[in-house]
Structure formats: structure tokens, C-alpha cells
Amino acid sequence: MDDRELIALFFARQESAIERTSSKYRSYCSKIARNILRSEEDAEECVADTWLRAWNSIPPARPDNFAAYIGKITRNLALNRLEARSAARRGGGVEPLALDELSDILSGGGAPFDETELRRLTEAINVFLQTLDKAARLAFVRRYWLGDGISEIARLLDASDSKIKSMLLRARRKLKKHLETEGFDV
Amino acid sequence: MNKLDLYRAVGEIDNRFIAEAINPARSKCRKAEQPAITEYHGEYPSERSKKRRAGFTKFIPAAACFLLLVLSAAYFIPMFTHVFQKASHTAYDPAQSVIMDAAMTERAASNSGSDYALEAPEESDKFYSGTYGQTPETISLPEISISGGASAVDKRENGRVCAVSPSALFRSMSSFDLLPRNIFDVFS
Numbered sequence: 001m002d003d004r005e006l007i008a009l010f011f012a013r014q015e016s017a018i019e020r021t022s023s024k025y026r027s028y029c030s031k032i033a034r035n036i037l038r039s040e041e042d043a044e045e046c047v048a049d050t051w052l053r054a055w056n057s058i059p060p061a062r063p064d065n066f067a068a069y070i071g072k073i074t075r076n077l078a079l080n081r082l083e084a085r086s087a088a089r090r091g092g093g094v095e096p097l098a099l100d101e102l103s104d105i106l107s108g109g110g111a112p113f114d115e116t117e118l119r120r121l122t123e124a125i126n127v128f129l130q131t132l133d134k135a136a137r138l139a140f141v142r143r144y145w146l147g148d149g150i151s152e153i154a155r156l157l158d159a160s161d162s163k164i165k166s167m168l169l170r171a172r173r174k175l176k177k178h179l180e181t182e183g184f185d186v
Numbered sequence: 187m188n189k190l191d192l193y194r195a196v197g198e199i200d201n202r203f204i205a206e207a208i209n210p211a212r213s214k215c216r217k218a219e220q221p222a223i224t225e226y227h228g229e230y231p232s233e234r235s236k237k238r239r240a241g242f243t244k245f246i247p248a249a250a251c252f253l254l255l256v257l258s259a260a261y262f263i264p265m266f267t268h269v270f271q272k273a274s275h276t277a278y279d280p281a282q283s284v285i286m287d288a289a290m291t292e293r294a295a296s297n298s299g300s301d302y303a304l305e306a307p308e309e310s311d312k313f314y315s316g317t318y319g320q321t322p323e324t325i326s327l328p329e330i331s332i333s334g335g336a337s338a339v340d341k342r343e344n345g346r347v348c349a350v351s352p353s354a355l356f357r358s359m360s361s362f363d364l365l366p367r368n369i370f371d372v373f374s
Binding site: 028063064065067068069071072075076079083099102103105106111112113117118119121122124125126129134137138141142144145146179184185186 | 189192203206
């Protein structure tokens, strides 16, 4: 079923929208959640919450890219769950490898950003992504947004694992530099 | 900056970047759309490693040959130097040498240029030979060689010293052994 038809079902408030979205995007959302949470059970709960969140937000939202939209929902829910889990373990939780890599560019902690700062940071990252060549951008998004493994990305780009690792390392360094230029304290 | 903020900000990136990364149709076309990865380096990683391996296959035998050559040189050059030094030393016995007088030297020079031969005492077929100013070597110079170059041989009456023309000396040297007669003593 086409994404536009799915969105139309949401707007028509037909419960089959959830069923059909689930059958089309379950594995995709599960993968995102699993890569962040590293727990099958948590990932399943997170995916179930995704359908509910989508049901509650469409309408009024009318996403132009439905896959990205529900992917973001899943990712945010997974991060919330990860945060709650880490807090419950007093920070002793197992951090997902891909995101751990990304946080290497940060030298220390800091107060949580408010909505405005978070939006500015997202904008800066969008600008940074535009400066990357297509392969590096694809690797970056698949690794740090989707949580793909290095080997998966390497297969996708017909390159070696080490090539992808060095590509990601260069991208992270470039991101750090870019964020510093944009005035962020990294 | 809090790392969770960074995670969240990455999570909110523009949808077109996400679509580009997750759209399977684009991924399938990656070779046509993204030649940069392979074309930038000009070759696939597997080809690079093949070339590297080929380079090693050529390099290893070449290095082995070179090493063998160096070792051979290091072994044989001192050995030969030692052999010849010892041979010349063994062959040259100052007690048996005969100093040519001025007239003899002049005659030898006119006959043979720089070559000479000194007959070894009590051995009519053995001669010291060489170039003026250098240590002489013992050679065998049997009658047949001398008779072959008889016209060029200038032999002293007492039979102890003679000068030999270069042609006669060369013939005798090429016909018979150049090595000192007691060469085997050198190796012992």
C-alpha cells in the first residue's frame, strides 16, 4: 500500500491504518529501536508505542515522507526509553555502540538544551550533512540515525569495513569542527 | 553539550537525508548513482590488495636474489683475496729470488716490455713471473713453451735468469696452470 493511502486511512480514522502501517514498517521500526535499545523486548514495546504515537499525531500532521516520520517517532521513543533506563541504573546502562561513537566528539556534558537550542542544533547538523558527499552522508545517516552496523553499510556501499570506519571518523571530526564554528560548546 | 541532545538533534535531521538513506530503490541503484566510492580510488579494495600481493610476489624473489648476491660477495671476495694474497706470499720466496742486474733489466725491457721471468733455482721448468715492481708468481714454463718462443727468450748463461717476451710468457701462461705450484698448501 502506498504511503499516501496509509496517511489517508489515518485521516479517515480507520484502525486498519495501524495494522497496515505495522505490516509495512514493523521490521524497519524494530531495527531502529533495537539498534538503540539493544533489547528485543524493549524494541517491541517501542514499536507498539510508535503506532499509537502516529495515530495520535496524524491528523493534524500530514507527513510528506511517512517512512522518515514514523522512523523519527520510533527513534525518539527509543531514546526516551534509553534515557529512562539509564536513569534507573544511575547511568550504568549499556549505551548503544553507534551513538556512543557519535558522542566521542563531545568533550563533556552540559545542561540539556531547550526546544530552540535543539532546533538550532538540528539545523546545524542539516547544513553539515549537505557538505558531505553522498556516500559519506548515506553512511552517516545509516549509522547514526538508523543504527546500522558497519558491515551492513559496507555492503550497501560496496566498500570495505575499514573504509566505512574511516569515512565515519572523518565525518565525525568534520561535524565537531562544524558545530564549533556554529558556536556550540562541544 | 549533552550527548542525548546530540542524539535527538541527529534524530530530527531533514527527511530528505533519511529518505536518501533508507529508500531501498536508491540503494539498489547505488552503483549507478554513486560511482564516487569506487571511482575516486580508481579501483576496488580487492583489486588493491591483489596488486599489493603481486608487488610482494615480485619483491620477495628480487630481495632474496639480492641478499644471496651480497652474501656470496661477502663470502667469496675475502676468500679469493685471502687465497691470492697467501698464494703470492707462498710463491714468493725472497731467499730464492734473483735480483736482476741493470743490463738484464734493460734487456728484458727491450724484449718484453714490462714482463719478466726469473728461473727458480734448481728447477729449470719453474719460473717466477710477473710485472716489474710487483710480487712475482711461480709458473711452470716447460721446454716446449720456451722453444716455441725461443727467439724471444733471452736466457742468461748461468741458467738462472731469463727474460721472456710477452707472447712467450702469455703462451706459457695460457697453456699451463697459472696457480702457484703449492696452491693446495694455501687451502690446508
